[in-house]
Amino acid sequence: MLEPFDYGFFRHAISVAVIAGALCGLVGTYVVLRGMSYIGHGLSHAIFGGAVASYALSVNFYLGAGAWGLVSALLIQRVARRRTIGADAAIGVVTSASFAIGIAIISVTGSFTRNFEAALFGDVLGVSFGDVAVVAGVALGTAVVVFLRYRQLLFATFDPDVAEVSGVRTGVVDVILAVVLAATITATMNVVGVTLIAAVLVIPPVIARLLTDSFHRMLAISVATGAACGFIGVYLSYYLDWSSGATVVITAATLFVVAWVVSALRQRAATPMGALEVH
Amino acid sequence: MERRALVELDKVTCRYGRDPVLVNIDLRVDAGEFIGVVGPSGSGKSTLLKVIAGSVEPIAGRMARAPDASFGYVPQVETVNWYFPVTVREVVLMARMDGRVVPWTSKAERAEADEILDRLGLGGLGDRHIRELSGGQQQRVFIARALLRRATLLLLDEPTNGVDVRTRHDVMHLIHELHHDGIAIVLTTHDLNGIASHLPQIVCLNREVIATGPPRQVITPEVLERTYGAPLEVLSHGGMPVVVEQYPELDEEDATAQPLREDHHEHLA
Numbered sequence: 001m002l003e004p005f006d007y008g009f010f011r012h013a014i015s016v017a018v019i020a021g022a023l024c025g026l027v028g029t030y031v032v033l034r035g036m037s038y039i040g041h042g043l044s045h046a047i048f049g050g051a052v053a054s055y056a057l058s059v060n061f062y063l064g065a066g067a068w069g070l071v072s073a074l075l076i077q078r079v080a081r082r083r084t085i086g087a088d089a090a091i092g093v094v095t096s097a098s099f100a101i102g103i104a105i106i107s108v109t110g111s112f113t114r115n116f117e118a119a120l121f122g123d124v125l126g127v128s129f130g131d132v133a134v135v136a137g138v139a140l141g142t143a144v145v146v147f148l149r150y151r152q153l154l155f156a157t158f159d160p161d162v163a164e165v166s167g168v169r170t171g172v173v174d175v176i177l178a179v180v181l182a183a184t185i186t187a188t189m190n191v192v193g194v195t196l197i198a199a200v201l202v203i204p205p206v207i208a209r210l211l212t213d214s215f216h217r218m219l220a221i222s223v224a225t226g227a228a229c230g231f232i233g234v235y236l237s238y239y240l241d242w243s244s245g246a247t248v249v250i251t252a253a254t255l256f257v258v259a260w261v262v263s264a265l266r267q268r269a270a271t272p273m274g275a276l277e278v279h
Numbered sequence: 280m281e282r283r284a285l286v287e288l289d290k291v292t293c294r295y296g297r298d299p300v301l302v303n304i305d306l307r308v309d310a311g312e313f314i315g316v317v318g319p320s321g322s323g324k325s326t327l328l329k330v331i332a333g334s335v336e337p338i339a340g341r342m343a344r345a346p347d348a349s350f351g352y353v354p355q356v357e358t359v360n361w362y363f364p365v366t367v368r369e370v371v372l373m374a375r376m377d378g379r380v381v382p383w384t385s386k387a388e389r390a391e392a393d394e395i396l397d398r399l400g401l402g403g404l405g406d407r408h409i410r411e412l413s414g415g416q417q418q419r420v421f422i423a424r425a426l427l428r429r430a431t432l433l434l435l436d437e438p439t440n441g442v443d444v445r446t447r448h449d450v451m452h453l454i455h456e457l458h459h460d461g462i463a464i465v466l467t468t469h470d471l472n473g474i475a476s477h478l479p480q481i482v483c484l485n486r487e488v489i490a491t492g493p494p495r496q497v498i499t500p501e502v503l504e505r506t507y508g509a510p511l512e513v514l515s516h517g518g519m520p521v522v523v524e525q526y527p528e529l530d531e532e533d534a535t536a537q538p539l540r541e542d543h544h545e546h547l548a
Contacts, residue, residue, distance in 0.1 A: 033363060150382030155373045158363050165332040165352040166428065168376055209364060213408035216382070218364045 004238045013124045016132045017230030017248060020188040023139040024197075025204035025226025026146060027184045029219050030177055032205040033157050036087050039076065041198035042095030044185050046072035048194045049102030056109050062134060062186060069182030072098050077174050122193030122245030124234055131190055138187040142180050146219075149176060154215055191230075192245035203252040204229060210256075210263040225255060282309035285348040285432050285463055286331050291340035293326055300326045302487045304340070308432060308465055313458045315475045316467045318484035319507050324467035327484065328352065328434040331465065351425025353435040356417055356442075361410045367420050368392055368405035374427035395423045399453065415446040419453065426457075433457060435466040439474060447473060471498065471522045494520055 004010040031039055050068020054061050072094050079090035146153065155163040156173040164170045185197055192200055208221035233248030240247065286308045293301040301323045308314060308331065316324050329335040330342070332350045351374075371392045372384050384392075396402055399419045404412065409420060418438055425433055438454065439447040451474065458464050468474040475481050476494045483489040483497055483506040490502045498520035503511040512523040 147382060148380055151373070151376055154365075154369075155376065158360065158365060158370075158373070159354065159358075161329075161334070161358070162352050162354050163373075165329060165334040165350070165434075166374070166376060213364050213410075214366050215364050215369055 004235065009125055010234075010238065012127050012129060012132050013244065014231060014234045016127050016135050016191055017124055017234040017244070018227045019132070019135050019139050019230075020191045021200060021204070021226035021228070021230030021248070022223045023135065023142060023184055023226070024188060024200040025208075025222040025224070026139075026142060026219065027180055028201040028205040028226070029208070029222045030153060030157055031181065032202055032209070034087075034177075036091070037202045038088055038091050038198070039073075039181070040185065040201035042076070042091040043069055043073060043181065044189060044194040044197040046095040046098035047182070047185050047189060049098040049100070049105075050186075051189070052102035052105045056105050065189070066182055066186040068098065069186050070179060073178035073182045074175065077178060122189075122191055122196060122243070124191045124237075124244040124248075127190055135187045135191070138183045142184065145176060145180060149173070153177070158215075192248055196245045196249045199249040199252060200226065200229065203249070203256050207252075207256050207259040210259045225252075229255065282311065283345065284308070284343070285310055285312075285345050287343045288330065288337075289341040289343075291330060291337040291342055293323075293330060293335055293337050295326075299486065301330065301337075304330075304488055306482065306488065306491075308463055310345075310431065311458070311461055311463055313464045313479050314466075315478040315481040316465065316484055317469070317471060317475050317481055317506070318489075320469075322485045322506075324484055325355075325436050328436055328465065328467060331432075332434055348431050349429055351422075351428045351430030351433045353418075353421045353425050353433065353438060355436045355440055356414070356421070357440065359409075359417075359421075361417075363409075365409060366405065367396065367401065367407050367409060367412070370409060370420055371396065371405075371423045371427055374424045392423070392427055395426050399423050399426075413446070414442045415449045418442070418446075418450050422453065422457075430462060432463040432465065435464065437467050437469065439468065439470060444473075451477075471503075476519050476521070498522065 005014075028040070031037060047065045047069040050065040050072075051061060053059075053068065054064025057064065075094045076087070076090045079085055079094060080087040085093075152163070152168045152173055153176075155166065155168050156170045160170050163173075184201075188197060188200070204226040205218065205222040207225050208218040211221055212218050229248055229252040233251040234244050236242070236251065237244040237247035242250075284307050286306075288304050288306045291301060291304040291306075292299060304327065306327075316327060318324050326335055329352075330337060332352050333344070368389070372388060375384065375388055393402070393405060396405055399422060401412075401416060401419055401423065404416070409417060412420065422433070422435075422438075433454075435454065439450050442450065447470075454464055454466070466474075476498060479493060480491070481494055481497050482491045483502055485506050485508075489506045490497045495518070498513055500511060500513050503509075503513065503522065510525070512525060514521045514523060
């Protein structure tokens, strides 16, 4: 059972998958509760454009793709503020344009074939110690930001209008979330890949939401579920010889089904009870 | 004795994009005052509350707030996401944004929140999800959040919108109690008969202030027509103005029905 841990590449893989899972569970909670689940899918495609551009311009991947992702996330927020457009359409416009730029660069330069599959589908078994360090750094930074801005993030996510009236600078909160989200997707892209990142960002918070009605518990359950999915997915992928990214997502989807059944059974078992009016 | 102004708007104008929402608004809210703002949808009632609270900046005019004034804003319940995973206590404690940096609340904060919940008749419901409460209780949770900010002025955006008569009565009773405790109140409402006519002071708004004063002086056919752009009949019942909406087609059909009871009203000029 412990045989895979004898290999250095596996220890790197499972460490990065656990940290990336926890990180996505943390950031994903805010993404899901803001009704922007599609942003993970869209932003990962946008960052793919940035990754290609960084490669073509010989710029460090994390810097180039991260900056590209941040600009895309801020653009999405800016466009989404126009009520005639809405968040879903804003994500569609900005991210598909960004992805298209990446494809255009590939067609012109003919490069980026080497890492193309890794970026699209993830290559968790090929991560280096440096990759683990980057994901750990982003996770630590994000945890610190959430810790220090917990109250503002909660208020601005639940009730942005009243938060603004109550002294929360919601514009600043939006920028903080954009930075954290862009950093998360850029750092974890190599783990699960562009095509599957939306799932690890969305499924753990959704599982947590099914299991609790309290925000702080949802945050904790989502982080734990993300980490567990990373661990179980990579471990199983070793024995099943499946794509590690896909196995992480299948694990998360399986846990979602379990949580959904548990939630349905709990609802059925609960005694029907009306709201208690107190005078 | 002259009352102290908490907030004063002098010729304030606001726009969303190119559209003016409020034009040349003069309004003064004193400590302990109780004002109702009435007007049609899109007349700028909610924007006026946000200007007072300071989240919408006027593009013209002058605005002054008392340095020690603190504002509590209670949103329309229709705008609340009732499926958001928050308990009653978590919502109330959102009022505490400043001071502590750490995410968890202090024992003193929790005790203060529970004390306010008790006072508003929500004792023991702190761990409930907000969706599990009745309409009146839900409204009180958001009032509790505003009170935890130690508000000297409560701004309530249509606090009785979409609730039944009994809940409306409960909510208004609570607001009245808070006013008696010395908290100034500004609320918006569409309900001219059920709410506005019972308040000491009302403001008729349609992008600009049409009239201000006690309901008996302000709720007149002329002012209402200027405010709502529709003719409305006003009767007096027990000294209070009663607005009667008329639908000629429906009223014609109804004319064949037997009247249930004859009331004695006098028409207000």
